[in-house]
Amino acid sequence: MFTIITNWLEPFSYLLFFIANIFIFNKSSVKSMALFYYSGIATVLMCAASGCVAFQLTTNNIFFYYLFEIATSFVLIVIIKNISINKTIKKLLFFILLLNAFYSIYLLAIFSSISLFNSLGAVVISFCVMVMTLFYFIQKFKKVELTKIYHTLDFWVIVRFFFLHCTNFFILLYYYYLTKKIYPNGSYNDAVIVTNLWGLHNIVLFISSLIYMQSLWILYQKKLHY
Amino acid sequence: MDSLSEEITLLIIATGFVTIIIISIIIVVVVYQRKQQLLLKEQEHERNLFSQTLLQTQIEIQEQTLTNISQELHDNIGQTLSVAKLNLSTIKMENAEESLQKINTSKQLITESLTNIRDLAKSMLGEKIAEIGLQQAVQNELKILEHTGLYQISFSTDKAVANICAQHELIAFRIVQETLHNIVKHAEATKIDVDINNVSQQTIITITDNGKGFNIDELKENSTGIGFKNMISRAALINAELQINSTVLGGTKTILLLKE
Numbered sequence: 001m002f003t004i005i006t007n008w009l010e011p012f013s014y015l016l017f018f019i020a021n022i023f024i025f026n027k028s029s030v031k032s033m034a035l036f037y038y039s040g041i042a043t044v045l046m047c048a049a050s051g052c053v054a055f056q057l058t059t060n061n062i063f064f065y066y067l068f069e070i071a072t073s074f075v076l077i078v079i080i081k082n083i084s085i086n087k088t089i090k091k092l093l094f095f096i097l098l099l100n101a102f103y104s105i106y107l108l109a110i111f112s113s114i115s116l117f118n119s120l121g122a123v124v125i126s127f128c129v130m131v132m133t134l135f136y137f138i139q140k141f142k143k144v145e146l147t148k149i150y151h152t153l154d155f156w157v158i159v160r161f162f163f164l165h166c167t168n169f170f171i172l173l174y175y176y177y178l179t180k181k182i183y184p185n186g187s188y189n190d191a192v193i194v195t196n197l198w199g200l201h202n203i204v205l206f207i208s209s210l211i212y213m214q215s216l217w218i219l220y221q222k223k224l225h226y
Numbered sequence: 227m228d229s230l231s232e233e234i235t236l237l238i239i240a241t242g243f244v245t246i247i248i249i250s251i252i253i254v255v256v257v258y259q260r261k262q263q264l265l266l267k268e269q270e271h272e273r274n275l276f277s278q279t280l281l282q283t284q285i286e287i288q289e290q291t292l293t294n295i296s297q298e299l300h301d302n303i304g305q306t307l308s309v310a311k312l313n314l315s316t317i318k319m320e321n322a323e324e325s326l327q328k329i330n331t332s333k334q335l336i337t338e339s340l341t342n343i344r345d346l347a348k349s350m351l352g353e354k355i356a357e358i359g360l361q362q363a364v365q366n367e368l369k370i371l372e373h374t375g376l377y378q379i380s381f382s383t384d385k386a387v388a389n390i391c392a393q394h395e396l397i398a399f400r401i402v403q404e405t406l407h408n409i410v411k412h413a414e415a416t417k418i419d420v421d422i423n424n425v426s427q428q429t430i431i432t433i434t435d436n437g438k439g440f441n442i443d444e445l446k447e448n449s450t451g452i453g454f455k456n457m458i459s460r461a462a463l464i465n466a467e468l469q470i471n472s473t474v475l476g477g478t479k480t481i482l483l484l485k486e
Contacts, residue, residue: 137254144261159251166247167240193236200240207244 006195007053009202011046013209017160018043020213023220024153031082035157038075042068062117066108069121073101076128079161083154084143085135093128100124116179119172126169133162150215151224160212167204171197279463280393283400290403294370298346302373303339310335345369355399356392361422363399364431367406368420377415383422389486390429394464398431398484401457401468405433405480408453413437413478429484439472 018039026032049064051057077097080090104121107114136158140149149155175197182190218224310332317325348366355363361383372379390398402420409415415437423430445454454470461468465485472478 140258141261144258144265146262146265148262149255149258163244163247163251167243170243171240196236200236204240204244 006199007050011050013206014043014046016209016213020216023216034078066104069104070101073097089135119176122172126165129161129165156215164208171201306335306339355395360395378417380419384424397464409435427486431482433480436477439476
């Protein structure tokens with residue numbers, strides 16, 4: 001059970017996320033297309049990362065995670081571009097996410113020399129998502145519309161990313177601290193906590209994917225705004 | 227043992243954190259829905275206000291039209307017909323030449339009265355602005371003023387005016403009518419110019435008079451300027467802009483900007 005949670009729950013959650021995006025697949029919507037391809041890429045990358053560990057093809061699967069971070073940075077740029085938030089904040093987030101994508105490319109180039117995942121990039125992404133969520137709701141409250149907020153795709157995309165990344169921010173920040181501690185002189189207990197943290201991250205990811213799939217299924221059934 | 231207790235602490239913190247996030251999202255949705263309900267109430271209130279204003283405007287236009295008709299009948303047509311009657315009743319059959327002249331004068335007076343009655347009938351259509359259009363309705367209103375002989379009227383218009391809905395046209399017409407009524411009542415003007423133009427999907431109605439003018443700031447502060455405030459609030463209701471420029475002894479220029 002523990003192996004399933006720490007290893008297989010992540011690709012399974014992304015598979016659910018991908019299935020949910022099939023419901024809203026719309027060729028004329030950039031956001032929908034970006035989410036569809038992103039979730040597809042994420043599923044493939046996470047399956048590959050978990051497969052490498054499960055079938056002992058390699059002990060270092062962080063290559064896939066850096067690729068995933070680059071994809072996440074770009075999909076967030078597309079999402080931020082397509083939701084109504086303050087223009088200055090938009091530009092600032094674009095800049096941070098682009099910088100983060102370059103940082104992930106750099107880590108990708110040197111990944112073979114590092115055995116532990118550098119979660120700083122993921123922390124930055126989580127921070128951007130929290131800022132994006134905050135300004136999305138500020139904008140929503142400034143300009144109230146008659147459409148029910150939970151009948152829109154934007155809301156559920158934001159909720160999914162916020163739910164996942166708000167928790168991730170603290171998990172991965174702690175993870176970053178622990179990996180930095182373990183790398184030079186870590187204890188066995190620290191290594192266990194690192195694995196547990198990853199398991200916790202996977203559980204949150206699974207819950208967020210379930211909520212997202214359920215809500216998008218309802219949107220799809222009711223033929224609402226997506 | 228230490229590792230187990232750390233795991234439990236971690237799990238408790240994570241569960242608490244996830245719960246807080248879920249509760250926060252629920253609170254956001256609930257607060258948003260309350261704001262939506264407030265917005266709905268506001269929109270409902272605005273709709274009611276618009277309906278009331280529309281009804282009030284229709285009544286005022288009818289009242290103004292009836293006043294105009296009554297004045298026209300009394301001051302103009304009545305007088306003309308009285309003179310015609312007087313002419314006809316003083317005809318002496320012995321004097322054929324004089325009688326013929328009187329008959330011809332009476333004929334002219336009756337023809338004039340008929341023309342006036344026709345114009346009057348047209349002015350009654352002012353209530354049916356949707357049928358005749360804003361420009362025609364304003365023109366009819368100006369004709370009535372012209373008949374009084376007290377004003378030198380000039381009217382110019384573009385062929386194409388912005389596409390404005392009938393309800394907005396009605397309220398705009400009432401604002402124009404109210405402006406003209408104010409000129410008659412207060413301005414002591416001798417000249418009225420009305421111009422209806424279409425500039426970048428906006429209909430601009432400009433009414434200029436050479437009357438005694440007034441201090442606009444005083445009117446704004448004064449409680450007697452209810453009609454003025456009414457005009458401004460009505461303009462706002464149809465998303466139009468009303469500008470009034472006036473100086474004491476310098477005439478008044480009223481501009482109504484109607485958006486499509």
